[in-house]
Amino acid sequence: MTSIMATSTQHAIFVKDIGKPLVYGERPIPEPPKGYILIKVLSTMLLPHDTYGRDQGLFIGERLPYILGTNIAGVVEKLGDDVTSFKIGDHVFGQGNPVYPTPDSAGLQEYAILDSEAAAKIPEGVEIDDAVSFPVNATTSFEALFHPENGFGFPLPFTDTSIFPRANKNIDPATQTVVIIGGGSNVGKLAIQFANIARIGRIITVASIRNKTSLLSLGATHIIDRHDTPESIAKQIHDIVQRENITHVYDCVSWEFSLALSIVSKTDASKILTLHPAKSGVALAQEQGFDKCQVQFVAGGNEFLRPLLKPFWKYLPLWVKEGKIVIPKYRVIEGFDLELIESALDDYRDGSPVLPAVVHPQARK
Ligand SMILES: NC(=O)c1ccc[n+]([C@@H]2O[C@H](COP(=O)([O-])OP(=O)(O)OC[C@H]3O[C@@H](n4cnc5c(N)ncnc54)[C@H](OP(=O)(O)O)[C@@H]3O)[C@@H](O)[C@H]2O)c1
Structure with missing residues (x-):
């Protein structure tokens, strides 16, 4: 594995108790296992299942404290063994894993791991926040x-x-x-x-x-x-x-x-x-x-998209770049602003139209 990072802990937003407000804290920066990449998270989009996670424990179950955010985009910091499709410094977007045993593959933290088969380079001309709006949906x-x-x-x-x-x-x-x-x-x-x-x-x-x-x-x-x-x-x-x-x-x-x-x-x-x-x-x-x-x-x-996972992640960026898929509207939350993040999750509670929020974990409030 190769690394350009110096520190070993990071800031994150946790679900500590189901149904309670989120909590700001620190945790170790994960190591990417075989087939995974470590991302410096520049953007993560909050989706309805994050609200169900915070309020009802969807996907989280007993694994507390856990972290929300499945749509993840950022810069590759480290390569796990056997990863050949990316290099350090690539700008990528991908789908985290809300049922991963640890919160390592979630977006509301400064660094996260992504399965290299569930990610792609962000095409030229596409903004990082545009790209992060796609993975789960x-x-x-x-x-x-x-x-x-x-x-x-x-x-x-x-x-x-x-x-x-x-x-x-x-x-x-x-x-x-x-x-x-x-x-x-x-x-x-x-x-x-x-x-x-x-x-x-x-x-x-x-x-x-x-x-x-x-x-x-x-x-x-x-x-x-x-x-x-x-x-x-x-x-x-x-x-x-x-x-x-x-x-x-x-x-x-x-x-x-x-x-x-x-x-x-x-x-x-x-x-x-x-x-x-x-x-x-x-x-x-x-x-x-x-x-x-x-x-x-x-x-x-x-896991459920395999064996289409790899070809899907080859074609998705092409379709976005060619304009065959339109970039949805969203709003931006700079930094770990707990009040704004809570409110963005609250928006999904009643099924009415929502302007989804992307969060920039690296920004300081
Ligand atoms: N199972 C999974 O893996 C998975 C994956 C992704 C999403 N989901 C779930 O899918 C749901 C939608 O997610 P999303 O992010 O796409 O939500 P969203 O964009 O926030 O959806 C809100 C929109 O849904 C439409 N809507 C609400 N009630 C409706 C009804 N009764 N009939 C027709 N349209 C209705 C409204 O559209 P109009 O503007 O037309 O009124 C509203 O603007 C969420 O519950 C999410 O958790 C599940």
């Missing part, structure tokens, strides 16, 4: 659309088939329909854009109609107003595509699944993917007699 929606088991298994949008053989290559994406509930969420917008890159024929989304123009520009083909009644939403969708042909529904926002079930095919094999626990959806599907509908949770972690 992009990984999750990519997995949902393209992973053969954990997702829908739509044909992969890679032209370089030597990287990974094209799954479902005999399916013409233009003939496919995906319904995205919550296309106005950040994770939903990425799903629309990936579906567009993959040339899926009908990308129907349920979202606020005030976002119609922007969602159409991302590639959605139809916008159904999410504030209409559930019956009206389902009818409008079935007027576009016959119900038996709606076999792929990606619900990015719901915690109960009556809307998704009122949309999906009742006769053909179908899948509803959800970003929230699927148990109640599975029960409701059974209760309503959906024999051929699988309701499945998507866990947007690095």
Whole structure:
């Protein structure tokens, strides 16, 4: 291993007790294990699961004190053994690991480790804060659309088939329909854009109609107003595509699944993917007699995207650089300003529109 660092401790923000305010403190700078890189964290984005982590212990469980922040960007400081894809000084962005046994792979600290397969160099012309807005939401929606088991298994949008053989290559994406509930969420917008890159024929989304123009520009083909009644939403969708042909529904926002079930095919094999626990959806599907509908949770972690993880991280920066994926809006918190960080997490509590915050751990308040 090679190093350019002199100190061995760092500043960090901890979840010390679940449901209590975050705490400022110090901890050792981690060593990157084999296959990992150590990053000087220049930027980390706070996401809804960070709020659930602080308030309910999501991903944290008993591992207290723990650290939040899964979207991480910064400068490579050290290489673990067997890392050949990066060099010290590279500016990179990547996905930390909220279930890592220690808080080493979390962003609300000055130094963090990243799996070198779940990271990429930041393309020229892309700001570090722009890049940090992607990892979790992009990984999750990519997995949902393209992973053969954990997702829908739509044909992969890679032209370089030597990287990974094209799954479902005999399916013409233009003939496919995906319904995205919550296309106005950040994770939903990425799903629309990936579906567009993959040339899926009908990308129907349920979202606020005030976002119609922007969602159409991302590639959605139809916008159904999410504030209409559930019956009206389902009818409008079935007027576009016959119900038996709606076999792929990606619900990015719901915690109960009556809307998704009122949309999906009742006769053909179908899948509803959800970003929230699927148990109640599975029960409701059974209760309503959906024999051929699988309701499945998507866990947007690095491990779940394999074997697509490496090619995904090759293509994501290219798509960002080429403007095929639009950089979302965000705000910046300079330094470990506990009050502003707490307030950014509070914003995610009620599902209303949020301007996500990126934190600069190296800045002094
Ligand atoms: N399982 C996983 O691995 C995973 C990964 C990523 C995210 N998630 C979860 O996915 C959810 C969304 O995350 P995010 O960061 O994308 O959130 P976000 O951008 O903050 O989503 C907020 C937006 O969701 C839309 N929305 C809220 N309720 C809706 C409803 N009933 N119908 C349709 N749209 C609705 C609204 O869009 P409009 O502007 O259109 O009203 C709102 O602006 C969070 O709960 C997050 O924890 C899970």
